[in-house]
Amino acid sequence: MAAKLFTLSLAMTSITCYSQHTYPTTKKVEHSDDYFGVTVSDPYRWLEDDRSEDTKDWVEREVTFTNDYLGKIPFREEIRNQLRDKWNYEKISAPFEEGDYVYYYKNNGLQAQSVLYRKDKTGKEEVFLDPNKFSAQGTTSLSNLSFNKKGTLAAYAISEGGSDWNKIIIIDAVTKQQIGDTLVDIKFSGIAWQGDEGFYYSSYDKPQGSELSAKTDTHKVYFHKLGTKQKEDQLIIGGDDFKRRYLGAYLSDDERFLIVSASNTTYGNELYIKDLKNKTDFITIQKGYDCSSGVIDTKGDFIYVLTDKNAPNNKLQKFDINQPEKWIDVISETENVLTVSTGGGYIFAKYMKDALSYVRQLDYNGALIRTIELPGNGTAGGFGGKLKQKDLYYSFTNYITPGTIYKFNVETGKSEVYQQPNVKFNPADYVSEQVFYTSKDGTKIPMMISYKKGIKLDGKNPTILYSYGGFNISLQPSFSVVNAIWMENGGIYAVPNIRGGGEYGKKWHDAGTKMEKKNVFEDFIAAGEYLQKKGYTSKEYMAISGRSNGGLLVGATMTMRPDLAKVAFPGVGVLDMLRYNKFTAGAGWAYDYGTAEDSREMFEYLKSYSPVHNVKKGTCYPSTMIITSDHDDRVVPAHSFKFGAELQDKQGCNNPILVRIEVNAGHGAGRSTEQVIGENADLISFALYEIGIRKLK
Incomplete structure (x- = not known):
């Protein structure tokens, strides 16, 4: 497909000449909570009940409103077709060996899910697992796969509609026939085979109330023995006598050691090791949550551990299982x-x-x-x-x-x-440069800016500023068809590596947590100001975007600085900072955020930037498309619903506020190709339309 160029309509007044939007009616209720003597009203608390008819009715009306608005964008289908065209190339993963076969994933281009193939020693290819046959719409995905050491048995987990709740199916890897019953209600779990006997996995008791939003905080590790019922599975560790929010079990390559990582938040873990050969009880290797450590391999009696204990940038150490207190450096920090x-x-x-x-x-x-x-x-x-x-x-x-x-x-x-x-993309036509800019407090921040060669730094380039800024997650450069379409048509894509991430180790992460969380937003704001000052773009041409914790980033940024950008995309965001810990596994995010129950000071800090609580009546907020999914049981859609209701009620100008709700999808993983293309076609189209573009040329 030939490269497209954006053109502005001659009548630039169209940017500001929208008719007044008539949003779906959203009722308010009398509800408030007390935090340290401070009363906080919550008029949209009813939207937290995902099973109520009122919520379902509201969702339907919001979906209709959003679809009607997006349907008026003249080039929406053209963008969708551009995405489909460029997406349509064969994708093959790196191969891996299991038993007598070599396995690899392949997608012929637009298949909903990638297919797992294998070849035998003669080179004969066959389909091993085809997730596209798991459901008619392609919304059931393969979320995990594990083979026993001989490669003769396999267990795979499936996610339906993007849910974190999975099922595990066991098969004979040679014949591909199912063995025994399907295991159900599995969540945040690995699959660790022990010989031909069975495997270890993790899960929670099924919650009372909504499976989508009810809290899950007591993880358990079980052993499933082949040929037995799930209800007979042996509890290995966890439960009321060893209450931890997250428990992960895995075996050393020689299957001698059962290793359990235990934690209550997304940072910091305990380590326990059971020597199966010598039939020991669990040996405590690391107690408490002040550091993160993970076993990467074993050699005889030696255990190799990657840790940030007294090493914020990580180091590799080893210890003898017979002297677990004596750690020796293998790779120093x-x-x-x-x-x-x-x-x-x-x-x-x-x-x-x-x-x-x-x-x-x-x-x-x-x-x-x-x-x-x-x-x-x-x-x-x-x-x-x-x-x-x-x-x-x-x-x-x-x-x-x-x-x-x-x-x-x-x-x-x-x-x-x-x-x-x-891929129909020529890297030689593009530039991806790294710059360093200064944040509000003087901290130097790196940012990658990517665009098509020959653009003019005249402040009129459509620009997406994207980041994350949390949970020690690093944003390293990677290619995306979506960004390719954006850049091919003259757009700029900019990604700053802001604090809260892991790009510079634990200190960088910690500098964006709890009472330092606003550093993250200030870093992001400074990135936008840099792009505008240097002429890459301007307020009227810039969109800010982020997902999950990045959705919080966008929500906080647009309420702190509504004048920074023209368009905002808070995706599957954590947006109610006073109640995020009440849902599913949300309490596990407290290392990064703190909670409103911790102290008066922490409550006030959270409330000062919580997007839901900082929408002000009469303020002109950016044109906004809030993105969520009906099956998101990681960051429940109530966050997005309440933020959308607040913005629609209080928006002080004609910039539209849309709530885009994906059906049969979760937090992001496992979505079908068509779902991903559909969401991004809407995102690109909305961004371009709101900055004043009326046709593609």
């Missing part, structure tokens, strides 16, 4: 953040410098074998495999380089292209 993988008998140290990757290959004593030459500046992932595997695989991508898979030989250090996608 450096100025750059470390993650680790293993394969082929080696350790791969993957570092992040200013959000960009570099990788070193080491032996198990930490001695350097080589620094791996990557294809360029961007993000490298992979370098994992089995002990005897000599060819490993890694991916490389950045904002203008489609993800390419490379085969890497662990002995020679040579890389070769294994799978290069045939």
